Amino acid sequence: MAPNYDEATIRTLEWQEHIRKRPGMYIGKLGDGSSADDGIYVLLKEVLDNSVDEFMMGHGKKVKIDIEEDKVAIRDYGRGIPLGKLVDAASKMNTGAKYDSKVFKKSVGLNGVGIKAVNALSSKFTVRSVREGEAKEVIFSQGIIEDEKDIKGLDEPNGTLVAFEPDEAIFSKFHYISDYVVNMVKNYTYLNAGLVIEYNGERFYSRNGLRDLLEDNIDENPIYPIIHLRGEDIEIAITHGNRYGENYYSFVNGQHTTQGGTHLQAFREVYVKTIRDFFKKDFDPSDIRASIVAAVSIKVEEPVFESQTKTKLGSKDIGPNGPSVRAHVGNYLQKELDNYLHKNPDTAEVLHKRIVESERERKAISGIKKLAKQRAKKVSLHNKKLRDCRIHFNSKDPKAEESSIFITEGDSASGSITKSRNVNTQAVFSLRGKPLNTFGLTKKVVYENEEFNLLQAALNIEESLEDLRYNQIIIATDADVDGMHIRLLLITFFLQFFPDLIRKGHVFILQTPLFRVRNKQKTYYCYSEEERREAVKKLKGKAEITRFKGLGEISPDEFKNFIGKDIRLDPVMMRKTDSVKQMLEFYMGKNTPDRQDFIIDNLYVEKDEVA
Incomplete structure (x- = not known):
């Protein structure tokens, strides 16, 4: 019998209940x-946005962030939230100063939602405002005042x-990666x-804005000095590498629009x-x-983004009475870049040479490219290498972000x-x-x-990353010497020809357990010696211990535990200190004394341990 549909079935959620029930929104x-x-960085960003907005309005030149394990504290030196509205600002939806565009004309925060979302999704949330020698402090738990x-x-x-x-009931087994916070x-x-x-x-x-950004992120010498253009409400920096x-x-x-936009x-x-x-x-x-x-x-005034987390701009115009985004960017770039190149003929000459070199290489491989495409077309009908999924990153499916591909070695692991x-x-x-x-190829x-x-x-990245089919490219190899070598060879391939896959955070290493520790009642999968010892202790020493030597030894029934909601991934990351050229030469080039010393210092001989 169908359940009754009457007044009792209709309920209105409290603001914090709604956020906790639908955090993805x-x-x-x-x-x-x-x-x-990931969500824990969005929480950090939402609080930071408010502090940066204060700076943009001319109040407070410093922000302090402290993160210790799962505890985050952010202190700004702006005007402080008006004390009488502190509770409302932290816990009433659609409450904030950013609706008044005279005060926050071009703000980055979530217009009255951001800090409330952080509050609702935190096991403990404290907000304290100081104004002219007086302060108010409010402590919440899961959005409820304590x-x-x-x-x-x-x-x-x-x-x-x-x-x-962040509440562990929502963000299970999370950890902040310092490199991501530093980039932000x-x-x-x-x-x-x-x-x-x-x-x-x-x-x-930073003293020089986007010029500093390029200098800090380009991992080789640019082929000409960075072109830095600054106008009203627009800033552009351009260079080329090799x-x-x-x-x-x-x-x-x-806001860092990682997926671009208009x-x-x-x-x-x-x-x-x-x-x-x-x-x-x-050309x-x-x-x-x-x-x-x-x-x-x-x-942009009142920007429209294609998602709540604002990674892609959807706005067609820069404001209610302003020109289109295309005209705003286009008119400025066309005029200023043309002027710059006329005033800097040396840069123009180097740029011209780079374009001609690219054209020459593209034409040189066009023949082999055509043959490869014909071959791929034939093979793809019977391609035993790819077991595809139904939902892809370049689709409009709500689960597109979850799309991933495992790159494995050998029949048993892929099976x-x-x-x-x-x-x-x-x-x-x-x-x-x-x-x-x-x-070097x-x-x-x-x-x-x-x-x-x-x-x-399979990845669909020949022309660009815009149509990438999988959000996560996961290298899944055995944790032995051969497996490590395959990881290096794949990372070399991506760094050499598709570095943006790594720069944009799409490449990961799959962690798989080293041990299974169990008795008749309980089973633990352990990813380290420390976890193994902890599991043995929990089972009071009466445990059967299995050491997984390779992915092929793990049965499909067990494997689903490691690639589902509890999947553990190590991101492959690049920092300014990680020069692509130097990294590739060190790991994949000829043997040098430095490389030999590194191998000797990091050589690990596995010893069988008895529980």
């Missing part, structure tokens, strides 16, 4: 901290302190020259047109943009993953053995090597 995916866009106090006669600068602990902090300083952010005692500051791919950093109102699309189109007009030649767009490294930042995977969101690509070492090898050509086709 407010912060995107939850995650465990292994991806830069304590409230007024403080008088304070000798403390104005500003707001927000401290929170640096972006705030590049976009707000003069702002000082202290993160766990380290000071970050690596494959296009590398962009785009921002709207201080402003980046306008930049890419108008940049090509401006270069063609300047040289009076109809191919791919040759003009080959190896470009650029940053674009614009300010276990294939049988235990989620067929909707998890694909498997099986390698035949050790892939080719591509260090040209892109021609991607088409000549059948395996790499099929991998490129």
